[in-house]
Amino acid sequence: MILKLNIIIGSTRPGRGGPAVAKWVYEACATYPGFEVELVDLADFYLPLLDEPSHPRMRKYQHEHTKKWSAAIEPADAFVFVCPEYDYFPNAALINALQVLSLEWQYKAAAIVSYGGVSGGLRAAQELRLLLGNLAVMAIPQTVPIPFFQKQISEDRVFTPTDPVIDGLKVTLGELLKWAAALKPMRSA
Template sequence: MPDAPINLAIIVGSVRGGRFCPTVADWFARQARAHGGIEVELIDLLDHPLPLIMPEYEEPADPATQAVVDALTAKLARADAFVVVTPEYNHSTSPVLKNTIDWFLDEWKAKPVGLVSYGGMGGGLRAAEHLRQIFAEVHATTVRDVISFHNQFSEFEKDGKPASPEGSEAAAKSLLDQLLWWGNALREARTKVPYTA
């Protein structure tokens, strides 16, 4: 394992009132910190409100928006890999998450993305599949495995821990192993040859 840890940004992909997303994101962050070889940064999109309307090309954003963009740009650029925690809303991901992806381009390029989904009987898997298509378009690569919590309210205890930790912890380890491999490989590749699109 390389000496330099992978910088993993875990994105809390919902801002809806009463959201469950932070519970899942906090659980995964604990798994990542315990894994080894990874530095974790939690990015809650509630703390980074981006407007739905983007400025025209070459036109600067208003100062308040520019401050949010600058702060989020730094966090995303610093990351070697991402985990996106997403609910499923109407067979897809949340509007705020799609909007955030659309605001940026270079920060996603040639980096791996892990997907953790939750929601109802489908466990958020339709949202995860939509995100695979979206991230491919911004030149990020999603890893094979996904973690999915079906009927999430019954899957977690009140203390934020999964009701069946053995299966979820094994799934988290597998996803983190893949992200670590891809994160190291792509970081080394980006260092040797700048990625172009």
């Protein structure tokens, strides 16, 4: 069974490191058996702060940006969120993007690749896992923290991971594949 995996670049800030990290994640996932991979950049959707008049569970979207975002998320079986840590927390654009939708997230598996300073974004990853759980997403316990990520991005914006980060992603993808396959029947019930 081939499962659809969306790698979501969670930062929208100009000069962000997310695209470089996410490109590496995408390339690693594209060679991993069992996944059909798509790179989804949150910055391409221009989602305003919770601007839909109806609750997301109703799926009565009135705005094209929300419809486009829903269409990008709905077909996925699993996600890898590439998440920065801002002030010990996930960034607001990613939180908003999660809360704009509801049913599109349910009964899917997610992993987090976090990046930041000394903690590698682990504090943001833990908070993000809580929110994902509230949206009925199985946020797997394995995360891939990338400390001091700026030192691993070259001047031409290419991210070169350390060996522990590479190994961590391999383990995480194995677990993500198991969970995504196990959850898929729940969505068809």
